Amino acid sequence: MPYKFTFDLSKVPRFFFTELATVSHQKGVHKAVFKTTHDLIVKFKIQEATGLNLADAMILLEDLVDLQAINLTERKRFLETERRVLFLPHCSRKFMDNRCKAIFEPSIPTYICDHCSDDCLVNKADAQARSKGYDVYIVPGGSCIPKILKNNNYQGVVGIACGEEMKMMSHLLPIINVRGQAIPLIKNGCANTVFNLETLDKVL
Numbered sequence: 001m002p003y004k005f006t007f008d009l010s011k012v013p014r015f016f017f018t019e020l021a022t023v024s025h026q027k028g029v030h031k032a033v034f035k036t037t038h039d040l041i042v043k044f045k046i047q048e049a050t051g052l053n054l055a056d057a058m059i060l061l062e063d064l065v066d067l068q069a070i071n072l073t074e075r076k077r078f079l080e081t082e083r084r085v086l087f088l089p090h091c092s093r094k095f096m097d098n099r100c101k102a103i104f105e106p107s108i109p110t111y112i113c114d115h116c117s118d119d120c121l122v123n124k125a126d127a128q129a130r131s132k133g134y135d136v137y138i139v140p141g142g143s144c145i146p147k148i149l150k151n152n153n154y155q156g157v158v159g160i161a162c163g164e165e166m167k168m169m170s171h172l173l174p175i176i177n178v179r180g181q182a183i184p185l186i187k188n189g190c191a192n193t194v195f196n197l198e199t200l201d202k203v204l
Contacts, residue, residue, distance in 0.1 A: 002188065003164050005056045009049070009186040010194050016044045017199075020061070021068050037061045063163030067182045070170050071203075078179040081156030086129040086204070087145055088138045089161055089185070091193045094120035102138065108148065111138035125160075125200055132204050134158070142169060154178060158203055160195050162188045 009016075023036050037058060041047060046057050093100050094117045101114035102122075113126045113136070126136045137148055142165045149157070157180040159169060166182040173180045181203045187194035 002162055003056075003060070005052060006189050007050050007052055007056075007060055007187065008194075009046075011049050012044055012046065012186075016040070016046075019044075020064055021072075023065050023068075037065060060163065063167060064184055067163055067166050067170070067184055071181050074179050074181065078156050078181050081179050083154050084133070084156035084158065085135045085137065085148075085152070085154045086125070087148075087157065087159040087161075088122050088125055088136065089193055090122075090138050090140050091189070091191055092125075092160070092185075092195060093122045093138070096191045104140075108137065109140065109144050110148070111140070113138060121194065121197070124197055125195075128197065128201060129158075129204055134204065145169065146172065149176060149178060156180070158183065158200075160200070161185065 019040060023040065041054065041057050041061060046052065046061070047054060050057065052060065090102075090111050093102065093111075099116075100120075101116040102111040103114065104111050113123055115123050115127070117123055122138055126138070129136050135152075135154070137144075139145060139148075142161060145159070155178060157173060157178050159166060159180060160183045161169075163184045166184060170180065170182065183195055183199055183203055185193050185195050
């Protein structure tokens with residue numbers, strides 16, 4: 001389920017995300033994390049940069065802190081996996097109409113990138129992951145992922161989505177003995193969503 005609000009962190013300084021990773025080390029100290037998250041919102045002017053009210057900004061940042069903490073906890077075990085997969089959100093494609101030449105395969109379900117636009121974020125991520133030996137699925141929603149995982153023998157998963165959907169998936173992966181790494185969107189919505197390619201490269 002996506003957030004009930006839209007956000008765009010692409011204008012937030014990169015140093016903010018470094019600070020966020022640091023905060024995740026304090027994951028067990030809930031009161032400190034809550035205060036530090038609030039302090040980060042003020043320090044980096046998240047409300048001004050995103051237009052979010054304080055409550056929504058707190059939800060967003062707390063989810064990002066949770067995901068960073070999960071990534072740190074799971075990183076060593078993820079690196080020990082061999083068969084890995086990348087799940088990309090179809091809403092990050094450059095075009096959401098017939099200008100996108102990706103073919104939708106409903107039996108899987110996934111879009112298959114045709115590499116039609118050099119400046120398409122999904123095209124770049126698809127090529128990046130495949131060069132590192134990953135299988136890639138461009139999914140229309142998080143509900144498709146359990147079916148794909150069930151039909152394949154993946155040990156490691158990298159997923160890109162909004163923080164709320166990532167948190168839901170993080171509860172499923174340990175149950176099916178799959179190690180995951182999450183890359184949150186820095187701009188959400190129904191189209192033209194954005195994630196960071198440098199972050200993806202480091203995680204892969």
